[in-house]
Amino acid sequence: MKKSVQILIVIGLLCAINRLSYAQTAKATISNDSKLIISKHIYGQFAEHLGRGIYDGFWVDKNMPVKKQDRIRLDIVEALKKIKIPNLRWPGGCFADEYHWRDGIGPRLSRPKMVNTNWGGVVEDNSFGTHEFLQLCNLLGCEPYISGNVGSGTVQEMSNWIEYLNFDGTSPMTAMRAQNGHPKPYNVTFWGVGNESWGCGGNMTPEYYSNEFRRYAAFAKNYPNATLKKIATGPSDADYNWTESLMKNVGTRMWGLALHHYTLPTGDWKDKGSATKFTREDYFKTMQNTLKMEELVTKHSAIMDKYDPNKKVALVVDEWGIWTNVEPGTNPGFLFQQNSLRDALIAGTNLNIFNNHCERVKMACLAQAVNVLQSLILTKKEKMVLTPTYHIFDMYKVHQDARLLPIKLDAPDFEMNGQKIPAINASASQDAAGKIHISFVNIDATKAIEVKADMGDMKWDTVDGQILTSANLTDINTFENPNKLKIAAFSGAKKSGNNVIVTLPAHSVVVLELK
Structure with missing residues (x-):
């Protein structure tokens, strides 16, 4: 009886881990079929x-x-x-x-x-x-x-x-x-x-x-x-x-x-x-x-x-x-x-x-x-x-x-007290020089989210990025400490085939450049 209980506990923990893993993963599809310009x-x-x-x-x-x-x-x-x-x-x-x-x-x-x-x-x-x-x-x-x-x-x-x-x-x-x-x-x-x-x-x-x-x-x-x-x-x-x-x-x-x-x-x-x-x-x-x-x-x-x-x-x-x-x-x-x-x-x-x-x-x-x-x-x-x-x-x-690149997101929710809102939002564009930019916002207060973005038939070789985040949502810049929050280089993105895989830290804004 005791062994059965232990097995059930292990299975429950594995299920919880799987659910947590799923909740921290998102998919995006970015298309190249728009002629709209972001004014x-x-x-x-x-x-x-x-x-x-x-x-x-x-x-x-x-x-x-x-x-x-x-x-x-x-x-x-x-x-x-x-x-x-x-x-x-x-x-x-x-x-x-x-x-x-x-x-x-x-x-x-x-x-x-x-x-x-x-x-x-x-x-x-x-x-x-x-x-x-x-x-x-x-x-x-x-x-x-x-x-x-x-x-x-x-x-x-x-x-x-x-x-x-x-x-x-x-x-x-x-x-x-x-x-x-x-x-x-x-x-x-x-x-x-x-x-x-x-x-x-x-x-x-x-x-x-x-x-x-x-x-x-x-x-x-x-x-x-x-x-x-x-x-x-x-x-x-x-x-x-x-x-x-x-x-x-x-x-x-x-x-x-x-x-x-x-x-x-x-x-x-x-x-x-x-x-x-x-x-x-x-x-x-x-x-x-x-x-x-x-x-x-x-x-x-x-x-x-x-x-x-x-x-x-x-x-x-x-x-x-x-x-x-x-x-x-x-x-x-x-x-x-x-x-x-x-x-x-x-x-x-x-x-x-x-x-x-x-x-x-x-x-x-x-x-x-x-x-x-x-x-x-x-x-x-x-x-x-x-x-x-x-x-x-x-x-x-x-x-x-820049030219809008329509983006579709399949992302987890940010949940609190039985209510839900989308945990991430994003937009993407391509400038006159051909560089692609994707801006992600992870509004989840505690969880990092990995996003796998399918870039379709667009050609690119490298990905770089910038990030703005801080330890606390209440953090501010003051006249005594004006640089507590500032833009930093971001290395949490990589190329995998024609997908870009990016891990967005909790409560962060990330902008990627693909070229």
């Missing part, structure tokens, strides 16, 4: 007049001991140039619909001050305005994306701003531009017609906003060398009725439809959870919430397909990222939060989703670039730190304007 504009950024994003972020005191051009902080510029940010959205956000552009041009000392009623009630001196923003974009080598004021502005105000920026001729607007130091036009093409018009931008219904968009857009003129890409306020999260209404009533009059979706760790706007102090259960729920982006993009795209089967209208996810409670002791209206390994996994996951939906998703903007929400960069006086999220954009820049 570089998916890797865009957002800089709102909010907290320390513009003032004391990009735009600093003239006496601050850092390298500057005018008052633009150049160490930030160089860091963002390195990751090749393709566009920068400005001036908001909610701020856009209370911003009047003429207050931000001309001699700085004579510009009127304004109250930022959306973000902390602070008084701004308007020293950072249109010309300063476009100078910043020029230094960054990126395209400007301007959000116009529909909420508290007028059709004429937006029309005049566009003329001021883009007309190459003689008019009162161009004379004013020349007087302010820029005789030639800026040729700004990305133009947001309002922001969150369902909320802070005017509390409009979709039907009312559809009519407003058509009215504003009619006077948003194209000028030579500046054909506008007009981006409409799109839905918040799962507001599918908004998308339906805009597609029905506006359709291809817009270049893009903007979707906003933030990852809330708790799912509760009143208490969103900490950026740095969270349990494994909190982490699991956060990843559940961020993976909803796949469902949102899929369902909104399906509605758009009904009215636009040729996919002329882009889905523009121009606000996304994790939103937590602010750091203790900071202004609640400034939305300053730290940035952990968890945030890097969120960034990699969302970028994989956008890449795989590049047929419809043509543009996205992380919220936000500096010192606000899921920042790429944090500053403290003259100090600057690159966040884990920054390193993801550095690793993923290889996908910009």
Whole structure:
């Protein structure tokens, strides 16, 4: 009897080991049959007049001991140039619909001050305005994306701003531009017609906003060398009725439809959870919430397909990222939060989703670039730190304007308390030089996963890689220890026939290069 029990125990242990082994193995198939391009504009950024994003972020005191051009902080510029940010959205956000552009041009000392009623009630001196923003974009080598004021502005105000920026001729607007130091036009093409018009931008219904968009857009003129890409306020999260209404009533009059979706760790706007102090259960729920982006993009795209089967209208996810409670002791209206390994996994996951939906998703903007929400960069006086999220954009820049390689995954689940989510996600592309890049995210908190990826008929000889991970999901980069999380060389991948076999450590992001 005792021997039989021992045999049963051994068999049970073997079965458990087999199940564990299976749970740590995944298969992928990567095909070469797509002509779709992953637009570089998916890797865009957002800089709102909010907290320390513009003032004391990009735009600093003239006496601050850092390298500057005018008052633009150049160490930030160089860091963002390195990751090749393709566009920068400005001036908001909610701020856009209370911003009047003429207050931000001309001699700085004579510009009127304004109250930022959306973000902390602070008084701004308007020293950072249109010309300063476009100078910043020029230094960054990126395209400007301007959000116009529909909420508290007028059709004429937006029309005049566009003329001021883009007309190459003689008019009162161009004379004013020349007087302010820029005789030639800026040729700004990305133009947001309002922001969150369902909320802070005017509390409009979709039907009312559809009519407003058509009215504003009619006077948003194209000028030579500046054909506008007009981006409409799109839905918040799962507001599918908004998308339906805009597609029905506006359709291809817009270049893009903007979707906003933030990852809330708790799912509760009143208490969103900490950026740095969270349990494994909190982490699991956060990843559940961020993976909803796949469902949102899929369902909104399906509605758009009904009215636009040729996919002329882009889905523009121009606000996304994790939103937590602010750091203790900071202004609640400034939305300053730290940035952990968890945030890097969120960034990699969302970028994989956008890449795989590049047929419809043509543009996205992380919220936000500096010192606000899921920042790429944090500053403290003259100090600057690159966040884990920054390193993801550095690793993923290889996908910009590369050809999508569709990937199918057969992977295990990450399980907790009887709930399951996919443990890994991925996207793949081939660049103009023929190099193949595969980005993997293993969100499992404890388990390494081996992936066997079938590369089909694609030719390649070597595989190299990079990895971002750390000992703890809560690990962060600080001003005292700015390199705790940084990109490292990765040697956990090998060639086997025409398969690539890669072992992804727990809670890691890996980008492979095959050539």
